[in-house]
Amino acid sequence: MQNNYYPFENYPLPYAFNALEPFIDEKTMELHHNRHLQTYIDNLNIALKNNVRLQKLSLEQLLSIAIKLPLNISRNAGGVYNHRFYFEGLTPNTQFLTEGELAKKINETFGSYENFVKQFKDAALSVFGSGYAWLVASWQRKLTIITTKNQENPITAGLIPIINIDVWEHAYYLKHYNKRGDYIDDWFGVANWVFAENNFLTF
Numbered sequence: 001m002q003n004n005y006y007p008f009e010n011y012p013l014p015y016a017f018n019a020l021e022p023f024i025d026e027k028t029m030e031l032h033h034n035r036h037l038q039t040y041i042d043n044l045n046i047a048l049k050n051n052v053r054l055q056k057l058s059l060e061q062l063l064s065i066a067i068k069l070p071l072n073i074s075r076n077a078g079g080v081y082n083h084r085f086y087f088e089g090l091t092p093n094t095q096f097l098t099e100g101e102l103a104k105k106i107n108e109t110f111g112s113y114e115n116f117v118k119q120f121k122d123a124a125l126s127v128f129g130s131g132y133a134w135l136v137a138s139w140q141r142k143l144t145i146i147t148t149k150n151q152e153n154p155i156t157a158g159l160i161p162i163i164n165i166d167v168w169e170h171a172y173y174l175k176h177y178n179k180r181g182d183y184i185d186d187w188f189g190v191a192n193w194v195f196a197e198n199n200f201l202t203f
């Protein structure tokens with residue numbers, strides 16, 4: 001469904017802006033998708049406009065060589081990927097994992113789902129300024145929790161994103177004000193574990 005090549009377009013979300021209430025509010029979702037993501041898409045298209053060779057690369061391919069790219073391309077490519085990934089990783093019908101490959105691996109890696117939640121929250125709280133916390137897998141299928149700053153992305157480090165949380169203030173300030181911890185708790189009320197499981201199974 002997502003177009004992964006230039007020119008990039010901002011497709012509608014697979015759920016209504018108010019669908020994640022009361023965890024994430026309608027206005028935040030609308031601004032986040034229609035303005036913040038849209039701006040990264042517009043700026044990425046502008047940055048790639050005169051670069052025919054880079055236009056042939058997918059978003060993931062751009063990110064895999066991000067350290068070699070001009071900042072206006074790498075930052076905006078990250079902004080597009082990270083936001084799309086974040087929005088796809090949310091759902092009005094959250095289901096906590098109790099079985100399946102990813103649940104098994106989470107239990108094995110973190111001891112329990114509850115321990116994972118705690119460690120993921122701690123990581124998301126630890127991001128200084130703007131960035132993301134991610135559950136990622138290595139090619140050896142080892143799970144870890146990492147953080148990235150600004151619009152940097154795990155693909156650049158050779159890691160496979162499983163699920164992420166955007167902790168830039170625009171992701172929560174209208175509802176949660178400065179209380180990032182409350183937003184992270186609420187994020188667990190709308191996290192899309194089917195999406196995460198698919199990411200884990202399909203690389």
Ligand code: MN
Pocket residue numbers: 032036083166168170171
């Ligand atoms: Mn954002």
